[in-house]
Amino acid sequence: MEIIAGGALFDGTGAPGQVADVAIDGDVIVAVGDLSAMEAPRLDARGLFVAPGFVDLHTHTDATVLLNPSMSSSIRQGVTTELTGNCGMQVGLSLNGPPFSLERRLSRDDAGFEWSSLAEFVACIERQGIAGNLAALVGHGTLRKRVMGWDPNPPDGEAMAQMRRLLCQALEEGAFGFSTGLEYSPGRFATPAELAALAREVAAVDGVYATHLRNEAEGLLEAVEEAIGVARESGVALQLSHHKAEGRRNWGRVERTLARIEEARAAGMDVACDVYPYAAFMTGLGVRTLPAWVQGGSADELAERLRDPDTRTRVLADMQGLDLDWGRLQIAVARKDRSLQGRSLAEIARERGLTPQEAVIDVLAGEGGMVAGISFEIAEEDVRAVMRFPHASIISDSGARAANGPLAEDRVHPRGFGTFPRALGRYVREERVLTWEAAIHKMTSLPAARIGLRRRGLVRPGAYADLVVFDPETVSDRATFADPIRYPEGIRHVFVNGVGVVRDGEETGARPGRVIRRGE
DSSP states (O other): OOEEEEEEEEEEOOOOOOOEEEEEETTTEEEEOOOSSSSSEEEOTTTTTEEEEEEEEEEGGGGGGTTTOOHHHHHHEEEEEEEOOOTTTGGGGOOSSSGHHHHHHHHSSSOOOOOOOHHHHHHHHHHHSSSSEEEEEHHHHHHHHHHHHOOOSSOOOOHHHHHHHHHHHHHHHHHHEEEEETSSTTTGGGGGGHHHHHHHHHOOOOOOOEOOOOOOOOOOHHHHHHHHHHHHHOEEEEEETTTOOSSSSGGHHHHHHHHHHHHHHHHTOEEEEEOOOSOOOOEEEHHHSSSSOOSSSSSHHHHHHSSHHHHHHHHHHHTTOOOOOOGEEEEEEEEOOOTTTBBHHHHHHHTOOOOOOHHHHHHHHHTTTTOOOEEEOOHHHHHHHHHSTTTTEOOOOOOOOOSSGGGOOOOOTHHHHHHHHHHIIIIIIISSSSOOOHHHHHHTHHHHHHTTOOSSSSOOOSSOOOOOEETTTTTTOOSSSSOOOOOOBBBEEEETTTTEEEEEEEEEOOOOOOOOOOOO
Protein backbone atom coordinates (compact mmCIF):
# COMPACT_ATOMS: atom_id res chain seq x y z
CA MET A 1 0.00 0.00 0.00
CA GLU A 2 1.06 3.60 -0.63
CA ILE A 3 -0.61 6.88 0.28
CA ILE A 4 -0.38 10.02 -1.83
CA ALA A 5 -0.68 12.52 0.98
CA GLY A 6 -1.67 16.16 1.29
CA GLY A 7 -2.26 17.10 -2.33
CA ALA A 8 -5.16 19.11 -3.74
CA LEU A 9 -7.30 16.35 -5.20
CA PHE A 10 -9.28 16.89 -8.41
CA ASP A 11 -11.36 13.75 -8.73
CA GLY A 12 -12.14 14.09 -12.45
CA THR A 13 -15.84 14.87 -12.10
CA GLY A 14 -15.38 18.59 -12.63
CA ALA A 15 -15.65 19.36 -8.92
CA PRO A 16 -13.15 21.85 -7.46
CA GLY A 17 -10.03 20.46 -5.83
CA GLN A 18 -9.90 19.68 -2.12
CA VAL A 19 -7.00 18.58 0.03
CA ALA A 20 -7.24 14.81 0.47
CA ASP A 21 -5.09 11.71 0.70
CA VAL A 22 -5.35 8.81 -1.75
CA ALA A 23 -4.47 5.25 -0.73
CA ILE A 24 -3.39 2.71 -3.33
CA ASP A 25 -3.35 -1.03 -2.70
CA GLY A 26 -2.31 -3.19 -5.61
CA ASP A 27 -3.86 -1.76 -8.77
CA VAL A 28 -6.80 0.04 -7.17
CA ILE A 29 -7.61 3.07 -5.07
CA VAL A 30 -8.86 1.82 -1.70
CA ALA A 31 -9.50 5.04 0.22
CA VAL A 32 -9.79 8.79 -0.30
CA GLY A 33 -9.95 11.49 2.39
CA ASP A 34 -8.14 12.19 5.62
CA LEU A 35 -5.97 9.09 5.93
CA SER A 36 -3.59 10.40 8.58
CA ALA A 37 -4.41 7.46 10.84
CA MET A 38 -3.63 4.88 8.16
CA GLU A 39 -0.19 3.29 8.35
CA ALA A 40 1.54 3.03 4.97
CA PRO A 41 4.44 4.62 3.06
CA ARG A 42 3.56 8.18 2.07
CA LEU A 43 4.31 10.22 -1.01
CA ASP A 44 4.29 13.87 0.01
CA ALA A 45 2.04 15.78 -2.43
CA ARG A 46 1.67 19.00 -0.43
CA GLY A 47 1.54 21.99 -2.79
CA LEU A 48 0.80 19.71 -5.74
CA PHE A 49 -2.35 18.70 -7.59
CA VAL A 50 -3.48 15.08 -7.73
CA ALA A 51 -5.76 13.94 -10.55
CA PRO A 52 -6.84 10.83 -12.41
CA GLY A 53 -4.36 9.78 -15.07
CA PHE A 54 -5.17 11.54 -18.31
CA VAL A 55 -7.17 9.62 -20.92
CA ASP A 56 -6.16 10.45 -24.50
CA LEU A 57 -9.15 9.62 -26.67
CA HIS A 58 -7.38 10.10 -30.01
CA THR A 59 -3.94 8.61 -30.62
CA HIS A 60 -2.04 6.59 -33.21
CA THR A 61 0.10 4.68 -30.75
CA ASP A 62 -0.84 1.40 -32.46
CA ALA A 63 1.79 2.46 -35.05
CA THR A 64 4.54 3.16 -32.49
CA VAL A 65 3.98 0.95 -29.44
CA LEU A 66 6.03 -2.02 -30.58
CA LEU A 67 9.01 0.29 -31.15
CA ASN A 68 8.35 2.34 -28.01
CA PRO A 69 6.77 0.19 -25.28
CA SER A 70 7.97 2.75 -22.74
CA MET A 71 5.40 5.19 -24.20
CA SER A 72 7.63 7.94 -22.82
CA SER A 73 6.09 10.94 -24.54
CA SER A 74 2.67 9.96 -23.20
CA ILE A 75 3.37 8.94 -19.62
CA ARG A 76 5.62 11.96 -19.06
CA GLN A 77 2.58 14.11 -19.87
CA GLY A 78 0.49 12.24 -17.31
CA VAL A 79 -1.37 10.15 -19.89
CA THR A 80 -2.19 6.71 -18.51
CA THR A 81 -4.75 5.45 -21.07
CA GLU A 82 -4.87 5.92 -24.85
CA LEU A 83 -7.47 5.06 -27.48
CA THR A 84 -5.71 3.98 -30.69
CA GLY A 85 -6.84 3.14 -34.21
CA ASN A 86 -8.14 6.58 -35.10
CA CYS A 87 -8.64 8.27 -38.48
CA GLY A 88 -9.61 4.99 -40.14
CA MET A 89 -6.30 3.16 -39.61
CA GLN A 90 -5.64 0.34 -37.14
CA VAL A 91 -2.21 -1.27 -37.40
CA GLY A 92 -3.51 -4.26 -35.45
CA LEU A 93 -5.79 -5.18 -38.36
CA SER A 94 -3.23 -4.50 -41.08
CA LEU A 95 -1.64 -7.32 -43.07
CA ASN A 96 1.54 -7.82 -45.06
CA GLY A 97 0.06 -7.18 -48.52
CA PRO A 98 0.78 -4.14 -50.71
CA PRO A 99 -2.26 -2.13 -49.52
CA PHE A 100 -0.64 -1.89 -46.06
CA SER A 101 2.77 -0.52 -47.02
CA LEU A 102 1.96 2.82 -45.33
CA GLU A 103 1.22 1.11 -42.03
CA ARG A 104 4.51 -0.80 -42.22
CA ARG A 105 6.46 2.34 -43.02
CA LEU A 106 4.83 4.26 -40.18
CA SER A 107 5.64 1.42 -37.80
CA ARG A 108 9.18 0.99 -39.13
CA ASP A 109 8.33 -2.69 -39.56
CA ASP A 110 10.62 -3.86 -42.37
CA ALA A 111 10.05 -7.52 -41.65
CA GLY A 112 6.28 -7.31 -41.93
CA PHE A 113 3.45 -7.79 -39.50
CA GLU A 114 3.18 -11.11 -37.68
CA TRP A 115 -0.52 -10.90 -36.86
CA SER A 116 -3.75 -11.23 -38.79
CA SER A 117 -6.29 -10.11 -36.18
CA LEU A 118 -6.63 -7.54 -33.44
CA ALA A 119 -6.33 -10.29 -30.81
CA GLU A 120 -3.00 -11.44 -32.27
CA PHE A 121 -1.71 -7.86 -32.35
CA VAL A 122 -2.74 -7.38 -28.72
CA ALA A 123 -0.88 -10.58 -27.83
CA CYS A 124 2.31 -9.10 -29.34
CA ILE A 125 1.88 -5.98 -27.21
CA GLU A 126 1.19 -7.95 -24.05
CA ARG A 127 4.24 -10.19 -24.56
CA GLN A 128 6.60 -7.22 -24.51
CA GLY A 129 4.74 -5.16 -21.88
CA ILE A 130 3.80 -1.48 -22.02
CA ALA A 131 4.05 1.44 -19.64
CA GLY A 132 0.54 2.82 -20.16
CA ASN A 133 -2.88 1.41 -20.94
CA LEU A 134 -4.12 1.01 -24.52
CA ALA A 135 -7.59 0.57 -25.99
CA ALA A 136 -8.45 0.13 -29.66
CA LEU A 137 -10.83 1.26 -32.36
CA VAL A 138 -11.29 -0.58 -35.65
CA GLY A 139 -10.09 1.50 -38.58
CA HIS A 140 -12.61 1.61 -41.42
CA GLY A 141 -9.89 2.24 -44.01
CA THR A 142 -8.02 -0.82 -42.78
CA LEU A 143 -11.15 -2.96 -43.02
CA ARG A 144 -11.83 -1.70 -46.52
CA LYS A 145 -8.29 -2.45 -47.71
CA ARG A 146 -8.46 -5.96 -46.27
CA VAL A 147 -11.58 -6.67 -48.30
CA MET A 148 -11.39 -4.37 -51.34
CA GLY A 149 -7.83 -3.07 -51.59
CA TRP A 150 -7.87 0.35 -53.22
CA ASP A 151 -11.12 -0.24 -55.15
CA PRO A 152 -13.00 3.09 -55.16
CA ASN A 153 -16.37 1.52 -55.92
CA PRO A 154 -19.08 0.85 -53.33
CA PRO A 155 -18.80 -2.62 -51.77
CA ASP A 156 -21.07 -5.29 -53.19
CA GLY A 157 -23.07 -7.54 -50.91
CA GLU A 158 -20.24 -10.01 -50.31
CA ALA A 159 -17.64 -7.30 -49.66
CA MET A 160 -19.93 -5.58 -47.18
CA ALA A 161 -20.60 -8.88 -45.44
CA GLN A 162 -16.85 -9.49 -45.12
CA MET A 163 -16.24 -6.04 -43.65
CA ARG A 164 -19.05 -6.54 -41.17
CA ARG A 165 -17.66 -9.93 -40.14
CA LEU A 166 -14.19 -8.49 -39.59
CA LEU A 167 -15.62 -5.57 -37.65
CA CYS A 168 -17.74 -7.83 -35.44
CA GLN A 169 -14.78 -10.12 -34.78
CA ALA A 170 -12.66 -7.15 -33.65
CA LEU A 171 -15.51 -5.87 -31.47
CA GLU A 172 -15.76 -9.32 -29.86
CA GLU A 173 -12.00 -9.19 -29.28
CA GLY A 174 -12.41 -5.98 -27.30
CA ALA A 175 -12.44 -3.02 -29.70
CA PHE A 176 -14.41 -0.02 -28.44
CA GLY A 177 -15.88 0.99 -31.80
CA PHE A 178 -14.62 2.10 -35.16
CA SER A 179 -13.12 5.14 -36.81
CA THR A 180 -13.03 6.69 -40.25
CA GLY A 181 -10.56 8.89 -42.07
CA LEU A 182 -12.81 10.26 -44.80
CA GLU A 183 -10.18 12.72 -46.02
CA TYR A 184 -7.85 9.81 -46.85
CA SER A 185 -7.97 6.94 -49.31
CA PRO A 186 -9.68 4.50 -49.17
CA GLY A 187 -11.98 6.15 -46.61
CA ARG A 188 -12.80 8.93 -49.05
CA PHE A 189 -14.48 6.32 -51.30
CA ALA A 190 -17.08 5.36 -48.68
CA THR A 191 -20.66 6.52 -48.98
CA PRO A 192 -22.83 7.40 -45.97
CA ALA A 193 -24.78 4.18 -46.59
CA GLU A 194 -21.61 2.08 -46.29
CA LEU A 195 -20.64 3.85 -43.08
CA ALA A 196 -24.09 3.54 -41.55
CA ALA A 197 -24.19 -0.19 -42.27
CA LEU A 198 -20.95 -0.69 -40.33
CA ALA A 199 -21.93 1.78 -37.62
CA ARG A 200 -25.01 -0.31 -36.84
CA GLU A 201 -22.72 -3.14 -35.72
CA VAL A 202 -20.94 -0.70 -33.41
CA ALA A 203 -24.20 0.70 -32.06
CA ALA A 204 -25.35 -2.85 -31.25
CA VAL A 205 -22.55 -3.15 -28.67
CA ASP A 206 -22.79 0.47 -27.43
CA GLY A 207 -19.53 1.36 -29.10
CA VAL A 208 -18.41 4.74 -30.45
CA TYR A 209 -17.91 5.99 -34.01
CA ALA A 210 -14.99 8.46 -34.21
CA THR A 211 -14.65 10.26 -37.52
CA HIS A 212 -11.97 12.35 -39.14
CA LEU A 213 -14.44 14.30 -41.25
CA ARG A 214 -14.49 14.28 -45.03
CA ASN A 215 -13.63 17.97 -45.08
CA GLU A 216 -12.40 20.29 -42.32
CA ALA A 217 -12.15 23.39 -44.50
CA GLU A 218 -14.71 24.82 -46.95
CA GLY A 219 -16.86 21.71 -46.64
CA LEU A 220 -16.79 21.54 -42.82
CA LEU A 221 -20.49 22.21 -42.26
CA GLU A 222 -21.54 19.64 -44.84
CA ALA A 223 -19.08 17.09 -43.44
CA VAL A 224 -20.47 17.51 -39.92
CA GLU A 225 -23.97 17.07 -41.30
CA GLU A 226 -22.90 13.86 -43.06
CA ALA A 227 -21.46 12.47 -39.83
CA ILE A 228 -24.60 13.33 -37.87
CA GLY A 229 -26.66 11.68 -40.60
CA VAL A 230 -24.65 8.44 -40.29
CA ALA A 231 -25.14 8.52 -36.52
CA ARG A 232 -28.86 9.19 -36.86
CA GLU A 233 -29.29 6.35 -39.35
CA SER A 234 -27.33 3.83 -37.29
CA GLY A 235 -27.98 4.95 -33.71
CA VAL A 236 -24.27 5.00 -32.91
CA ALA A 237 -22.55 7.41 -30.50
CA LEU A 238 -20.62 9.93 -32.61
CA GLN A 239 -17.25 11.51 -31.85
CA LEU A 240 -16.02 14.29 -34.16
CA SER A 241 -12.24 13.95 -34.12
CA HIS A 242 -9.79 16.85 -33.61
CA HIS A 243 -12.52 19.38 -34.35
CA LYS A 244 -11.37 22.53 -36.16
CA ALA A 245 -11.84 24.78 -39.19
CA GLU A 246 -8.86 24.80 -41.56
CA GLY A 247 -7.93 27.88 -43.55
CA ARG A 248 -8.43 31.58 -42.83
CA ARG A 249 -11.60 31.77 -44.93
CA ASN A 250 -13.23 29.20 -42.65
CA TRP A 251 -12.23 30.57 -39.28
CA GLY A 252 -15.19 30.96 -36.98
CA ARG A 253 -17.21 28.14 -38.51
CA VAL A 254 -16.73 26.03 -35.40
CA GLU A 255 -19.29 28.24 -33.68
CA ARG A 256 -21.85 26.87 -36.13
CA THR A 257 -20.67 23.27 -35.87
CA LEU A 258 -20.68 23.36 -32.07
CA ALA A 259 -24.20 24.73 -32.17
CA ARG A 260 -25.13 21.88 -34.52
CA ILE A 261 -23.75 19.35 -32.02
CA GLU A 262 -25.92 20.92 -29.32
CA GLU A 263 -28.96 20.66 -31.60
CA ALA A 264 -28.27 16.98 -32.23
CA ARG A 265 -27.87 16.33 -28.51
CA ALA A 266 -31.12 18.16 -27.77
CA ALA A 267 -32.78 15.81 -30.28
CA GLY A 268 -31.57 12.82 -28.26
CA MET A 269 -28.41 11.95 -30.18
CA ASP A 270 -25.10 11.12 -28.50
CA VAL A 271 -22.65 13.49 -30.24
CA ALA A 272 -19.40 14.96 -28.90
CA CYS A 273 -16.00 16.09 -30.15
CA ASP A 274 -12.36 16.49 -29.14
CA VAL A 275 -9.60 19.05 -29.70
CA TYR A 276 -5.86 19.52 -29.33
CA PRO A 277 -4.54 22.84 -27.96
CA TYR A 278 -2.59 24.01 -31.01
CA ALA A 279 -3.35 26.35 -33.93
CA ALA A 280 -1.64 24.06 -36.43
CA PHE A 281 -2.39 20.57 -37.72
CA MET A 282 -0.28 17.80 -39.23
CA THR A 283 -1.33 15.52 -42.06
CA GLY A 284 0.05 13.98 -45.22
CA LEU A 285 1.54 16.60 -47.53
CA GLY A 286 -0.26 15.04 -50.48
CA VAL A 287 -3.58 15.04 -48.65
CA ARG A 288 -3.22 18.75 -48.01
CA THR A 289 -2.12 19.75 -51.50
CA LEU A 290 -2.88 17.21 -54.25
CA PRO A 291 -6.15 16.71 -56.13
CA ALA A 292 -8.15 13.74 -54.89
CA TRP A 293 -7.99 11.86 -58.19
CA VAL A 294 -4.24 11.28 -57.93
CA GLN A 295 -4.18 10.12 -54.30
CA GLY A 296 -5.57 6.57 -54.46
CA GLY A 297 -3.28 3.62 -53.85
CA SER A 298 -0.09 3.23 -51.84
CA ALA A 299 2.48 5.92 -51.17
CA ASP A 300 4.90 4.24 -53.59
CA GLU A 301 2.23 4.22 -56.29
CA LEU A 302 1.56 7.90 -55.68
CA ALA A 303 5.25 8.71 -56.06
CA GLU A 304 5.42 6.75 -59.29
CA ARG A 305 2.43 8.58 -60.72
CA LEU A 306 3.93 11.96 -59.82
CA ARG A 307 7.10 11.06 -61.75
CA ASP A 308 5.07 10.64 -64.94
CA PRO A 309 5.34 13.88 -67.00
CA ASP A 310 1.74 13.83 -68.22
CA THR A 311 0.36 13.22 -64.74
CA ARG A 312 2.62 15.93 -63.33
CA THR A 313 1.27 18.44 -65.85
CA ARG A 314 -2.32 17.58 -65.03
CA VAL A 315 -1.70 17.72 -61.26
CA LEU A 316 0.02 21.10 -61.53
CA ALA A 317 -2.94 22.48 -63.45
CA ASP A 318 -5.33 21.29 -60.74
CA MET A 319 -3.14 22.74 -57.96
CA GLN A 320 -3.20 26.30 -59.30
CA GLY A 321 -6.42 27.13 -57.51
CA LEU A 322 -5.16 26.12 -54.06
CA ASP A 323 -5.71 28.78 -51.43
CA LEU A 324 -2.61 28.10 -49.36
CA ASP A 325 -0.02 30.26 -47.67
CA TRP A 326 3.02 28.25 -48.71
CA GLY A 327 5.13 29.98 -46.08
CA ARG A 328 2.86 28.50 -43.38
CA LEU A 329 3.04 24.91 -44.69
CA GLN A 330 6.20 23.17 -43.56
CA ILE A 331 7.66 19.71 -43.88
CA ALA A 332 7.39 17.72 -40.66
CA VAL A 333 8.59 14.23 -41.57
CA ALA A 334 10.73 13.37 -44.61
CA ARG A 335 12.67 10.22 -43.87
CA LYS A 336 14.85 10.10 -47.00
CA ASP A 337 16.01 13.72 -46.88
CA ARG A 338 15.89 14.89 -43.27
CA SER A 339 17.21 18.33 -44.30
CA LEU A 340 13.70 19.13 -45.55
CA GLN A 341 12.19 18.80 -42.09
CA GLY A 342 11.14 22.06 -40.49
CA ARG A 343 11.33 24.04 -43.73
CA SER A 344 8.40 25.69 -45.50
CA LEU A 345 7.32 24.89 -49.02
CA ALA A 346 7.90 28.53 -49.93
CA GLU A 347 11.53 28.28 -48.78
CA ILE A 348 12.13 24.96 -50.54
CA ALA A 349 10.58 26.27 -53.76
CA ARG A 350 12.77 29.42 -53.74
CA GLU A 351 15.89 27.36 -53.15
CA ARG A 352 15.09 25.04 -56.07
CA GLY A 353 13.86 27.72 -58.44
CA LEU A 354 10.39 26.16 -58.58
CA THR A 355 6.83 27.14 -57.85
CA PRO A 356 5.54 25.80 -54.51
CA GLN A 357 3.27 23.42 -56.44
CA GLU A 358 6.25 22.00 -58.34
CA ALA A 359 8.20 21.70 -55.08
CA VAL A 360 5.36 19.66 -53.53
CA ILE A 361 5.42 17.20 -56.43
CA ASP A 362 9.21 16.87 -56.39
CA VAL A 363 9.36 16.36 -52.62
CA LEU A 364 6.64 13.70 -52.67
CA ALA A 365 8.18 11.90 -55.64
CA GLY A 366 11.60 11.94 -54.02
CA GLU A 367 10.30 10.70 -50.67
CA GLY A 368 8.35 7.77 -52.05
CA GLY A 369 5.02 9.51 -51.55
CA MET A 370 5.25 9.58 -47.75
CA VAL A 371 5.73 13.08 -46.32
CA ALA A 372 3.97 14.72 -43.38
CA GLY A 373 3.34 18.45 -43.37
CA ILE A 374 2.33 20.93 -40.68
CA SER A 375 -0.10 23.71 -41.62
CA PHE A 376 -0.43 26.80 -39.42
CA GLU A 377 -4.01 27.41 -40.51
CA ILE A 378 -6.23 27.20 -37.42
CA ALA A 379 -7.55 30.26 -35.61
CA GLU A 380 -6.48 30.52 -31.99
CA GLU A 381 -9.99 31.76 -31.18
CA ASP A 382 -11.43 28.56 -32.65
CA VAL A 383 -9.12 26.44 -30.51
CA ARG A 384 -10.36 28.23 -27.40
CA ALA A 385 -14.01 27.93 -28.48
CA VAL A 386 -13.79 24.17 -28.93
CA MET A 387 -11.83 23.74 -25.71
CA ARG A 388 -14.58 25.57 -23.80
CA PHE A 389 -17.32 23.43 -25.35
CA PRO A 390 -18.77 21.26 -22.56
CA HIS A 391 -18.71 18.08 -24.66
CA ALA A 392 -15.14 18.43 -25.99
CA SER A 393 -12.37 16.19 -24.68
CA ILE A 394 -8.72 17.23 -24.91
CA ILE A 395 -6.62 14.91 -27.07
CA SER A 396 -3.17 14.75 -28.67
CA ASP A 397 -3.75 13.14 -32.09
CA SER A 398 -0.26 11.71 -31.81
CA GLY A 399 1.55 8.46 -31.14
CA ALA A 400 3.67 7.62 -28.10
CA ARG A 401 7.36 8.17 -28.78
CA ALA A 402 10.62 8.71 -26.92
CA ALA A 403 13.34 11.34 -27.07
CA ASN A 404 15.73 8.74 -28.45
CA GLY A 405 15.48 5.76 -30.77
CA PRO A 406 14.40 5.41 -34.41
CA LEU A 407 11.31 7.62 -34.24
CA ALA A 408 13.13 10.52 -32.59
CA GLU A 409 14.45 11.58 -36.00
CA ASP A 410 10.95 12.58 -37.12
CA ARG A 411 10.25 16.28 -36.64
CA VAL A 412 6.70 15.66 -35.52
CA HIS A 413 4.01 18.01 -34.26
CA PRO A 414 4.84 19.11 -30.68
CA ARG A 415 1.44 17.83 -29.51
CA GLY A 416 3.06 14.40 -29.16
CA PHE A 417 5.18 15.62 -26.24
CA GLY A 418 3.26 18.62 -24.93
CA THR A 419 -0.54 18.47 -25.31
CA PHE A 420 -1.73 17.94 -21.73
CA PRO A 421 0.84 20.11 -19.90
CA ARG A 422 0.22 22.81 -22.53
CA ALA A 423 -3.51 22.76 -21.90
CA LEU A 424 -2.91 23.07 -18.15
CA GLY A 425 -0.09 25.59 -18.25
CA ARG A 426 -1.18 27.89 -21.05
CA TYR A 427 -4.95 27.58 -21.26
CA VAL A 428 -5.67 27.16 -17.54
CA ARG A 429 -2.95 28.85 -15.49
CA GLU A 430 -1.94 31.62 -17.91
CA GLU A 431 -4.97 32.42 -20.08
CA ARG A 432 -7.79 31.08 -17.86
CA VAL A 433 -9.69 29.70 -20.82
CA LEU A 434 -10.68 26.83 -18.51
CA THR A 435 -10.65 26.28 -14.78
CA TRP A 436 -8.42 23.57 -13.35
CA GLU A 437 -11.38 21.34 -12.59
CA ALA A 438 -12.94 21.79 -16.05
CA ALA A 439 -9.69 21.04 -17.88
CA ILE A 440 -8.99 17.96 -15.76
CA HIS A 441 -12.54 16.74 -16.38
CA LYS A 442 -11.94 17.07 -20.14
CA MET A 443 -8.78 14.96 -19.78
CA THR A 444 -10.15 12.26 -17.50
CA SER A 445 -13.71 11.20 -16.77
CA LEU A 446 -15.21 12.87 -19.86
CA PRO A 447 -13.13 10.86 -22.37
CA ALA A 448 -13.21 7.75 -20.18
CA ALA A 449 -17.01 7.79 -20.09
CA ARG A 450 -17.07 8.32 -23.84
CA ILE A 451 -15.87 4.75 -24.37
CA GLY A 452 -17.47 3.23 -21.29
CA LEU A 453 -14.47 3.04 -18.96
CA ARG A 454 -16.19 2.90 -15.59
CA ARG A 455 -13.13 2.46 -13.37
CA ARG A 456 -10.74 4.92 -15.00
CA GLY A 457 -10.76 8.70 -15.25
CA LEU A 458 -11.95 9.16 -11.65
CA VAL A 459 -10.35 9.17 -8.20
CA ARG A 460 -12.60 7.14 -5.92
CA PRO A 461 -12.40 3.87 -3.99
CA GLY A 462 -12.58 0.92 -6.34
CA ALA A 463 -11.23 2.80 -9.35
CA TYR A 464 -8.00 1.65 -10.94
CA ALA A 465 -5.02 3.53 -9.54
CA ASP A 466 -4.17 5.57 -12.63
CA LEU A 467 -3.00 8.89 -11.18
CA VAL A 468 -0.95 11.95 -12.03
CA VAL A 469 0.62 14.34 -9.53
CA PHE A 470 1.72 17.69 -10.97
CA ASP A 471 2.90 21.13 -9.93
CA PRO A 472 0.29 23.74 -10.87
CA GLU A 473 2.90 26.51 -10.77
CA THR A 474 5.29 24.94 -13.27
CA VAL A 475 3.35 22.46 -15.39
CA SER A 476 3.96 23.42 -19.03
CA ASP A 477 5.01 22.11 -22.41
CA ARG A 478 8.57 22.49 -23.65
CA ALA A 479 8.04 20.97 -27.09
CA THR A 480 7.92 23.51 -29.92
CA PHE A 481 7.48 23.30 -33.67
CA ALA A 482 11.19 24.03 -34.05
CA ASP A 483 12.17 21.51 -31.35
CA PRO A 484 9.26 19.10 -30.81
CA ILE A 485 11.09 16.21 -29.11
CA ARG A 486 11.15 17.68 -25.59
CA TYR A 487 9.48 16.38 -22.47
CA PRO A 488 7.28 18.74 -20.43
CA GLU A 489 7.84 20.28 -17.03
CA GLY A 490 5.86 19.93 -13.82
CA ILE A 491 4.66 16.32 -14.11
CA ARG A 492 6.09 14.89 -10.87
CA HIS A 493 4.59 11.42 -10.48
CA VAL A 494 2.49 9.12 -12.67
CA PHE A 495 0.91 5.84 -11.60
CA VAL A 496 -0.52 3.21 -13.96
CA ASN A 497 -2.51 0.43 -12.33
CA GLY A 498 -0.96 1.35 -8.98
CA VAL A 499 2.67 1.25 -10.19
CA GLY A 500 4.83 4.35 -10.47
CA VAL A 501 5.95 4.81 -14.07
CA VAL A 502 7.21 8.35 -13.38
CA ARG A 503 8.72 9.27 -10.01
CA ASP A 504 10.11 12.72 -9.28
CA GLY A 505 9.85 13.56 -12.97
CA GLU A 506 11.85 10.56 -14.20
CA GLU A 507 10.70 7.31 -15.75
CA THR A 508 11.09 4.21 -13.62
CA GLY A 509 11.14 1.72 -16.49
CA ALA A 510 8.11 -0.14 -15.16
CA ARG A 511 5.60 -1.53 -17.66
CA PRO A 512 2.37 -2.08 -15.73
CA GLY A 513 0.11 -0.99 -18.59
CA ARG A 514 -2.66 -3.16 -19.97
CA VAL A 515 -4.55 -3.54 -23.20
CA ILE A 516 -8.11 -2.76 -22.14
CA ARG A 517 -10.99 -4.60 -23.76
CA ARG A 518 -14.47 -3.18 -24.18
CA GLY A 519 -16.60 -4.02 -21.15
CA GLU A 520 -13.72 -4.10 -18.68
